[in-house]
Amino acid sequence: MEAYLFYLLAAVTVIGTVLAITEKHPVHAIVYLVSSFFSLAAIFFLLAAPLIAMFEVIIYAGAVMVLFMFVIMMLDVGRSGDGLRPGLRQWLPAMLLAGVILALLGMMLAHGGWPAPGAGAAATLRDFSLTLFRQHGVAIEIISLQLLFAVVGALYFGKRRGP
Amino acid sequence: MTASDLRIVLPLLLLAGGALLALLSGGITRTERASYLVAYPATLGAALWALIAPSPAAASTVGLASDGLARLFTVFFCLMAATVLALSRTYNSERGLRGEEYPATILFTTFGMTALASATTLLSLFLGLEAMTFGLYILVGSDLGHAGSVETGLKYLLIGAFSAACMVFGIALIYCFCGTLVIGQAVQATLLPGAGSSLAMAGWSFMLIGIAFKLSLVPAHLWTPDVYEGAPAPVAGFLSGGSKGAAVLFLLRLLPAAGDAGLLRLPLWWLALLSMLTGNLAALRENRVRRLLAYSSIAHMGYVAVALVAGAAGGYQAAAYYAVAYGIISLAAFGAIAVLERTGCGATVESYRGVGSTHAFPAAVLTLALFALVGIPPTAGFTGKWLIFTAAIRAGELPLAVMGILATALSLYYYLRIVASLYFSPVAARQQPLLAPVERIALGCLAVLIIVLGAWPSPLLDLFSRCFNR
Numbered sequence: 001m002e003a004y005l006f007y008l009l010a011a012v013t014v015i016g017t018v019l020a021i022t023e024k025h026p027v028h029a030i031v032y033l034v035s036s037f038f039s040l041a042a043i044f045f046l047l048a049a050p051l052i053a054m055f056e057v058i059i060y061a062g063a064v065m066v067l068f069m070f071v072i073m074m075l076d077v078g079r080s081g082d083g084l085r086p087g088l089r090q091w092l093p094a095m096l097l098a099g100v101i102l103a104l105l106g107m108m109l110a111h112g113g114w115p116a117p118g119a120g121a122a123a124t125l126r127d128f129s130l131t132l133f134r135q136h137g138v139a140i141e142i143i144s145l146q147l148l149f150a151v152v153g154a155l156y157f158g159k160r161r162g163p
Numbered sequence: 164m165t166a167s168d169l170r171i172v173l174p175l176l177l178l179a180g181g182a183l184l185a186l187l188s189g190g191i192t193r194t195e196r197a198s199y200l201v202a203y204p205a206t207l208g209a210a211l212w213a214l215i216a217p218s219p220a221a222a223s224t225v226g227l228a229s230d231g232l233a234r235l236f237t238v239f240f241c242l243m244a245a246t247v248l249a250l251s252r253t254y255n256s257e258r259g260l261r262g263e264e265y266p267a268t269i270l271f272t273t274f275g276m277t278a279l280a281s282a283t284t285l286l287s288l289f290l291g292l293e294a295m296t297f298g299l300y301i302l303v304g305s306d307l308g309h310a311g312s313v314e315t316g317l318k319y320l321l322i323g324a325f326s327a328a329c330m331v332f333g334i335a336l337i338y339c340f341c342g343t344l345v346i347g348q349a350v351q352a353t354l355l356p357g358a359g360s361s362l363a364m365a366g367w368s369f370m371l372i373g374i375a376f377k378l379s380l381v382p383a384h385l386w387t388p389d390v391y392e393g394a395p396a397p398v399a400g401f402l403s404g405g406s407k408g409a410a411v412l413f414l415l416r417l418l419p420a421a422g423d424a425g426l427l428r429l430p431l432w433w434l435a436l437l438s439m440l441t442g443n444l445a446a447l448r449e450n451r452v453r454r455l456l457a458y459s460s461i462a463h464m465g466y467v468a469v470a471l472v473a474g475a476a477g478g479y480q481a482a483a484y485y486a487v488a489y490g491i492i493s494l495a496a497f498g499a500i501a502v503l504e505r506t507g508c509g510a511t512v513e514s515y516r517g518v519g520s521t522h523a524f525p526a527a528v529l530t531l532a533l534f535a536l537v538g539i540p541p542t543a544g545f546t547g548k549w550l551i552f553t554a555a556i557r558a559g560e561l562p563l564a565v566m567g568i569l570a571t572a573l574s575l576y577y578y579l580r581i582v583a584s585l586y587f588s589p590v591a592a593r594q595q596p597l598l599a600p601v602e603r604i605a606l607g608c609l610a611v612l613i614i615v616l617g618a619w620p621s622p623l624l625d626l627f628s629r630c631f632n633r
Contacts, residue, residue, distance in 0.1 A: 136226060136284075136287075137225060138172065138226055138227055139286050142278055142290040143290060145274065146290075149182075149268065149297060149298060150297070152264055152267065152268065152301070153264075153268070155264075156262060156301060156305065157304065157307070157313065157316075159262075
């Protein structure tokens with residue numbers, strides 16, 4: 001049962017990612033990427049890592065994709081006229097992917113909700129945070145500084161346009 | 164975090180704090196003078212601490228260590244950053260490259276290199292490398308007045324993101340196989356002959372692809388000439404010397420844990436051969452000085468890969484020595500180019516005509532650096548090549564050593580072409596640049612180091628062999 005779920009979800013993830021790469025319209029590409037992230041989250045859930053599944057949805061499908069949307073809106077590269085009445089060919093693949101993910105999630109819930117953890121117990125939020133901040137505290141600091149300099153770099157390149 | 168941990172991370176704290184302070188002081192005072200005034204003590208202080216600090220009593224609990232190799236390279240990276248800052252000041256102000264972001268990003272890049280140097284887990288090793296590359300993305304594209312600059316930055320960013328993705332996937336696969344991120348254990352569980360599984364081998368392949376991009380080994384070298392051409396000259400020196408040195412150090416952290424290159428010997432062998440040949444042959448046909456130095460850097464990383472293939476037969480010492488020597492040499496070359504470009508020298512070899520008689524000092528430093536790149540005694544380039552090829556012969560890699568020596572002989576032509584253009588051509592009229600005292604000091608120090616390291620390498624080599632033969 002779990003194996004079938006996994007292979008179906010993995011197929012949806014790969015198809016979603018491939019479509020996101022090949023799609024020319026940036027907004028459509030983002031929709032495909034979101035569906036790919038969602039099925040990836042379901043895979044993490046299946047692997048008894050509900051925390052990572054939540055992160056995947058909140059951070060990637062939520063925050064990062066919304067950021068992409070904002071950037072596309074600001075640069076105005078998403079041909080807005082097309083959005084008024086999308087054709088069947090444009091929305092059908094996305095609907096199909098979303099439908100498969102929803103159906104599989106429904107099956108997962110009907111089957112007993114929480115998947116049975118494999119060899120060890122599922123990592124709790126507590127275990128996760130302790131490992132992250134105690135063992136890899138320096139790594140967190142390096143990443144924080146890197147994010148700060150991402151902002152600095154973006155400001156620098158945005159500040160002085162023109163001669 | 165204990166007091167002994169604090170002692171280990173102090174150079175990192177100095178650099179990170181210096182970067183933040185440089186940003187803040189630039190924002191408050193509205194001039195970049197204050198940022199530079201913060202940046203020098205931060206780099207020099209970190210270097211000084213790494214030199215004189217007592218070795219920590221307890222093992223670290225934070226995934227960083229300060230063993231000999233970490234300290235040596237911390238000193239090297241910090242002093243290199245200070246030199247780059249010294250060479251950048253006048254260059255930047257003449258090209259209208261303003262802002263406190265520049266010195267702050269130099270400090271941040273050095274922070275990444277230092278984190279890499281003292282990493283004991285694959286995670287901090289990767290993050291250090293990425294932090295360094297991240298700083299360089301900004302620095303490479305920082306010359307906004309230059310037409311191709313942002314394009315250069317974007318090119319470097321895309322290639323860098325691709326190589327980072329490969330590397331992190333490789334680390335994930337290795338972790339998946341052996342269940343630990345600690346370098347020694349992970350490498351021994353996966354890289355020793357007979358120990359590897361296909362999963363671990365796939366992981367190492369991805370790691371090697373990623374690091375080949377950072378080292379610009381053929382066939383992952385295509386970004387190098389464009390980036391060297393578009394970046395500000397001191398940044399090109401930093402990229403060529405510092406980031407390549409850090410990438411070599413990345414491999415030097417991993418490979419010695421397994422004794423020799425193990426299962427990676429064959430791919431490294433081919434990377435070394437292709438890089439030496441392609442780099443030197445492409446440089447023969449190149450007429451623009453910076454692109455020529457970029458191809459020469461590809462060839463030099465090929466020599467370093469030869470040393471890594473030679474491995475335990477003295478190859479690791481040779482690779483570490485060459486990383487330091489090449490860093491100093493390429494910084495000297497690009498420092499001299501930074502000065503000479505201000506006098507009206509353009510991109511091509513011909514535009515350097517007659518500079519030797521009008522601008523004797525920078526031209527002499529450039530000539531010395533070029534001689535060192537060829538490997539003429541008593542420069543550091545000669546000693547490094549000598550170490551590499553003797554190690555290769557000792558390890559039984561005779562074909563590779565022969566190819567390397569032939570490639571070196573070939574490289575004599577294109578380096579000497581620049582020297583000939585500097586000295587044996589009619590003098591063209593050009594403007595006199597004002598050589599700032601700090602630039603004079605920096606170039607002078609680099610030139611002295613090239614000679615001293617070449618003629619008297621034993622102290623440094625002793626330190627390195629103590630690091631690798633524990």
